[in-house]
Amino acid sequence: MSADKPLIVPPKPPSRAGGFGFWRYVRAFRQDILSANPARLYRAKMAEFRIPFLHTFLINDPALWRRVLTEDAADFPKSPRLVAGLEPLLGQGVFLTNGAVWERQRRIIDPAFEGGRLRDTFPAMLAAAQSSVARLAAVADGQPVEVEAQMSHATADVIFRTLFSVPIEDAAASAVFHEFRRFQGTQPLLNLAGFLPLPRWMPKFHRRATLKSARRIRSLIRDLVEARRHAIAAGTAPDDLATKIMTTTDPQTGETFGDAEMIDQVAVFFLAGHETSASALGWALYALALDRDVQRQVAEEADQVLGDAPDFSAATRLKYARDVFKEALRLYPPVPMLVREATCPAEFRGRNVPKGAQAVISPWYLGRHEGLWQDADAFCPARWSTPAGKAAARDGFLPFSAGPRVCTGAGFAMIEGPLLLATLARRFHFEIIKSRPPVPVAQLTVRSGTGIWLKITPRTP
Numbered sequence: 437m438s439a440d441k442p443l444i445v446p447p448k449p450p451s452r453a454g455g456f457g458f459w460r461y462v463r464a465f466r467q468d469i470l471s472a473n474p475a476r477l478y479r480a481k482m483a484e485f486r487i488p489f490l491h492t493f494l495i496n497d498p499a500l501w502r503r504v505l506t507e508d509a510a511d512f513p514k515s516p517r518l519v520a521g522l523e524p525l526l527g528q529g530v531f532l533t534n535g536a537v538w539e540r541q542r543r544i545i546d547p548a549f550e551g552g553r554l555r556d557t558f559p560a561m562l563a564a565a566q567s568s569v570a571r572l573a574a575v576a577d578g579q580p581v582e583v584e585a586q587m588s589h590a591t592a593d594v595i596f597r598t599l600f601s602v603p604i605e606d607a608a609a610s611a612v613f614h615e616f617r618r619f620q621g622t623q624p625l626l627n628l629a630g631f632l633p634l635p636r637w638m639p640k641f642h643r644r645a646t647l648k649s650a651r652r653i654r655s656l657i658r659d660l661v662e663a664r665r666h667a668i669a670a671g672t673a674p675d676d677l678a679t680k681i682m683t684t685t686d687p688q689t690g691e692t693f694g695d696a697e698m699i700d701q702v703a704v705f706f707l708a709g710h711e712t713s714a715s716a717l718g719w720a721l722y723a724l725a726l727d728r729d730v731q732r733q734v735a736e737e738a739d740q741v742l743g744d745a746p747d748f749s750a751a752t753r754l755k756y757a758r759d760v761f762k763e764a765l766r767l768y769p770p771v772p773m774l775v776r777e778a779t780c781p782a783e784f785r786g787r788n789v790p791k792g793a794q795a796v797i798s799p800w801y802l803g804r805h806e807g808l809w810q811d812a813d814a815f816c817p818a819r820w821s822t823p824a825g826k827a828a829a830r831d832g833f834l835p836f837s838a839g840p841r842v843c844t845g846a847g848f849a850m851i852e853g854p855l856l857l858a859t860l861a862r863r864f865h866f867e868i869i870k871s872r873p874p875v876p877v878a879q880l881t882v883r884s885g886t887g888i889w890l891k892i893t894p895r896t897p
């Protein structure tokens with residue numbers, strides 16, 4: 437994009453070169469959705485896939501994704517395939533429900549994530565960022581460090597501090613965090629439940645270890661929720677997100693969440709709110725390590741803006757860190773595919789869409805679409821301050837989805853991400869390890885199949 441600087445192109449999975457037979461496609465798809473698909477998805481406005489058990493439309497056309505996600509959203513609810521895969525952990529959590537149940541849940545949850553409340557969460561986010569600095573300081577000796585795990589730790593800390601006012605070192609928080617890592621390890625297949633071309637009954641066969649792990653996570657969360665219910669009754673509860681959500685009444689019914697429903701929502705916040713941010717931060721750190729110039733600019737902005745005791749206004753002034761974080765979200769959207777199901781026959785770009793077909797809108801393909809973005813695969817935070825970059829973003833930047841089911845935590849994540857990035861870049865220098873490049877794979881979130889390994893040393897301004 438700039439005449440005087442070579443383009444920095446971070447890793448991108450290879451696309452499928454030729455045709456695949458059905459079972460080979462299923463095998464490849466289970467390993468990684470992106471390398472199982474052909475390169476034309478980066479150019480097409482729409483692609484139709486018909487394979488046994490599944491009729492799917494991948495939609496890149498901006499007018500059409502707006503229709504599916506926003507204008508006609510009621511006709512395209514979340515796919516039940518996804519529900520089947522995540523139900524043991526999330527129960528009736530807002531991530532999975534549809535219709536009237538979902539509407540009621542959003543009416544209770546949304547106020548907790550509004551602007552004023554986000555301001556209140558800032559000190560907790562800052563404390564988590566400082567703890568992350570302390571943890572990294574212990575390993576910043578130039579030896580390889582796996583930063584995805586570090587970022588998972590940091591974002592889990594953010595969730596517990598903002599939701600329950602406890603750090604990740606708290607016994608219950610730490611137990612949920614570790615059990616959650618085990619849960620993920622037990623069920624790589626279920627991660628793909630929404631996208632796999634397998635019969636609908638397939639994801640219901642949960643592995644025993646997955647179910648056990650989900651039960652343990654939910655039991656740990658139950659303890660936290662019950663303790664908070666008692667603290668609210670006793671008038672001793674801290675003013676955090678859990679208290680806010682548990683004391684908010686639905687304006688239409690006057691109801692609050694019961695404990696069982698709150699457990700489901702906490703499981704959602706934990707799943708949806710920490711792995712996603714961790715994934716984006718891991719890739720953002722890798723991109724900073726690739727582009728020293730950008731890394732220096734993020735660190736210098738952090739020096740100027742954060743000072744010794746930053747307040748909420750600092751978060752809004754981290755403009756460059758924000759552009760870097762957005763660029764990481766564009767190239768590595770943590771949720772690579774949004775899957776909806778047609779509940780009535782429709783027509784997409786002149787093609788008949790039968791009832792039951794899947795409509796897939798992919799933040800991954802949109803974020804790298806060659807018809808929308810200049811130098812689509814290049815890491816270039818400067819694009820975010822150009823008219824062309826802003827125009828492309830309107831049609832092709834969808835990391836938080838859009839429409840009524842847009843991510844509840846988008847505002848939260850856009851404070852947390854740049855703040856963590858700036859705080860870390862201010863204290864440390866990040867360097868790639870040429871022999872250990874990350875390999876992007878898309879499962880439930882876009883992660884590196886081999887981890888993201890960097891050399892970290894203290895920064896000398």
Ligand code: HEM
Pocket residue numbers: 514530531532542704705708709710712713716769770771773774775834835836837840841842843844845846848849853
């Ligand atoms: C970089 C960080 C994040 C990204 C990229 C992200 C992305 C997304 C996306 C794409 C969806 C919609 C999925 C779909 O429609 O299939 C979603 C939903 C959701 N996210 Fe996030 N998210 C992030 C952080 C958070 C955080 C921090 C929270 C809460 C603390 C959160 C809570 C939720 C919830 C509750 C939903 C379900 C909304 C609904 O279905 O009505 N997310 N997120």
